[in-house]
Amino acid sequence: MTQSPHIWNTVYDNDTAPWVIGEPQPAILAAQREGWISGRVLDPGAGAGEHTIALTELGYDVLGVDLSPSAVAYARRNAVAKGVPAARLEVADMLAFADPGTEPLGEFDTIVDSALFHIFGTEPEARATYVRALHRLCAPGGHVIVLALSDTEAGFGPRIGEAIIRDAFTDGWTIEPLAATTYRGRITEVVAEEAARHNLPTEGPIDTAAWIARIRRT
Numbered sequence: 001m002t003q004s005p006h007i008w009n010t011v012y013d014n015d016t017a018p019w020v021i022g023e024p025q026p027a028i029l030a031a032q033r034e035g036w037i038s039g040r041v042l043d044p045g046a047g048a049g050e051h052t053i054a055l056t057e058l059g060y061d062v063l064g065v066d067l068s069p070s071a072v073a074y075a076r077r078n079a080v081a082k083g084v085p086a087a088r089l090e091v092a093d094m095l096a097f098a099d100p101g102t103e104p105l106g107e108f109d110t111i112v113d114s115a116l117f118h119i120f121g122t123e124p125e126a127r128a129t130y131v132r133a134l135h136r137l138c139a140p141g142g143h144v145i146v147l148a149l150s151d152t153e154a155g156f157g158p159r160i161g162e163a164i165i166r167d168a169f170t171d172g173w174t175i176e177p178l179a180a181t182t183y184r185g186r187i188t189e190v191v192a193e194e195a196a197r198h199n200l201p202t203e204g205p206i207d208t209a210a211w212i213a214r215i216r217r218t
Contacts, residue, residue: 039109
């Protein structure tokens with residue numbers, strides 16, 4: 001199972017991605033400070049590369065991957081601009097790694113999923129495929145961190161309930177903390193109309209309800 005990168009290429013080529021905020025997500029930085037991130041790190045759906053760049057600068061061995069070639073090109077430029085040219089960013093389809101016949105990227109102690117898991121909120125088959133890929137890439141005893149938009153408030157973007165996270169990570173996983181947090185986005189032309197429908201600001205940065213979970217691979 002693979003995805004088309006076209007729609008993602010478009011928002012990076014036009015710099016209209018509402019999740020590109022010029023910095024890492026505050027919730028991910030807080031998780032790092034709390035000791036949630038260790039060892040070799042994978043940043044799937046790396047986008048603009050903010051987490052790959054920040055974690056590389058902090059001394060982690062981290063690889064960022066994204067389905068979109070435009071996203072990876074954007075992220076590589078971003079890494080150079082931020083003075084972290086050593087940040088490693090590659091094009092890869094995470095769903096492909098669920099297939100045992102596909103050569104894995106390696107084994108990772110921590111996988112930092114910032115706003116990728118929730119993309120599969122209405123696609124149970126794709127979600128199950130993605131979780132199989134995570135299980136294959138995560139070292140036994142390692143952790144997946146999931147930051148996903150929450151359906152506890154209305155707004156733009158794919159929003160999911162807590163139950164979707166809990167139901168996805170059952171066999172082979174143990175959910176440790178799963179808590180409410182916030183996700184920071186920005187209003188761009190891609191989401192401005194939807195934001196207005198929900199009486200949200202129509203420009204600038206915005207913090208919205210999210211979930212954060214630390215999930216151990218057993």
